[in-house]
Amino acid sequence: MDNYEKQVYTGRKLFLKYDQDKLIEKYGLKHDEEYLYLKYIGTEYRIDRGNGAIEYVADDEWTDCREYTIVMTIYDFLCCSGQEVLPPLTGQWQPVSRFVTAGSSPSTAPFVEKYAKAFSGKVEEVKQACTCLGGKQTERLAGADLTFEMPVLPDFSVLLQFWDGDEEFLPKILLLWDKVSLSYLHFETTYYLQGDLLKTILQTIG
Numbered sequence: 179m180d181n182y183e184k185q186v187y188t189g190r191k192l193f194l195k196y197d198q199d200k201l202i203e204k205y206g207l208k209h210d211e212e213y214l215y216l217k218y219i220g221t222e223y224r225i226d227r228g229n230g231a232i233e234y235v236a237d238d239e240w241t242d243c244r245e246y247t248i249v250m251t252i253y254d255f256l257c258c259s260g261q262e263v264l265p266p267l268t269g270q271w272q273p274v275s276r277f278v279t280a281g282s283s284p285s286t287a288p289f290v291e292k293y294a295k296a297f298s299g300k301v302e303e304v305k306q307a308c309t310c311l312g313g314k315q316t317e318r319l320a321g322a323d324l325t326f327e328m329p330v331l332p333d334f335s336v337l338l339q340f341w342d343g344d345e346e347f348l349p350k351i352l353l354l355w356d357k358v359s360l361s362y363l364h365f366e367t368t369y370y371l372q373g374d375l376l377k378t379i380l381q382t383i384g
Contacts, residue, residue: 182246189253190230198227201256204264205332218252219330219378220311225252247370254367255331265361271337271354274368293376294340294349300383301342307382308338322352330371334362338375351376 198214201207208215213224222235223243232249233240243249297304301323305315313326322339329335336353343349353372363371 183244186244186246186249189250193225193230193253193257196257204262205256207332216252216332217312217329218248219328219375220382221378223248223252247374251363251367251370251374252331254363255334258364258367259361261361265358267334267356268358270357272357273352274355274365274372276357277355277360277365277368289373290351290353290376291348293380294343294351296380297340297351297383298343298349301340303383304340304379307379310382311378313338328375330375331362334359336371336375 198209202209202214205216209227212227214227215222215224217223224233224240225231226233232243232252234243234248235241305324305326308324308326308328309315311328313328316325316327316337319325319339321341323342324338324340326338327335328338334356336355339350339352339354341347341350353375355368359368
């Protein structure tokens with residue numbers, strides 16, 4: 179078992195310390211006696227209320243999820259906030275760098291550039307993939323070829339912008355976050371979520 183998988187099991191134990199009835203009420207989670215249910219980037223997940231394990235739907239069957247970034251993002255979303263009532267999302271978007279002091283966060287540029295190149299020349303395919311994942315196309319901002327509000331967790335979205343490349347400019351992706359996002363997730367988790375979202379869009383394109 180590698181360190182990432184160990185953290186998944188540690189996350190299960192920590193999750194079980196939380197009052198599940200309060201989480202159900204706070205996040206409006208579907209539930210039954212055995213599981214809590216939620217959707218993450220277009221895929222249905224459930225959490226075993228007895229052992230904290232997370233499963234996802236694959237080929238109409240529930241399958242154990244040990245993908246570190248997915249598991250930790252779901253746990254963090256449900257357990258990060260100590261507030262009884264979450265602040266409503268504002269619809270005011272900003273880059274993740276706005277949440278920290280300038281220069282104190284690692285750049286996501288090399289990682290995002292990889293996906294921007296993969297999306298290049300595929301504006302329509304990216305559009306269809308975002309729509310398939312529940313995204314809502316919005317008014318184009320800053321000349322972007324695509325601007326989508328992407329629901330990634332229960333009642334929580336990010337704004338995805340994509341500029342296709344041409345002879346003069348390289349393709350570009352920009353993810354924007356609601357200004358109260360850190361009431362829902364820790365800063366580090368935004369990087370996990372960003373990676374999971376772009377990876378899922380690329381997989382959806384095929």
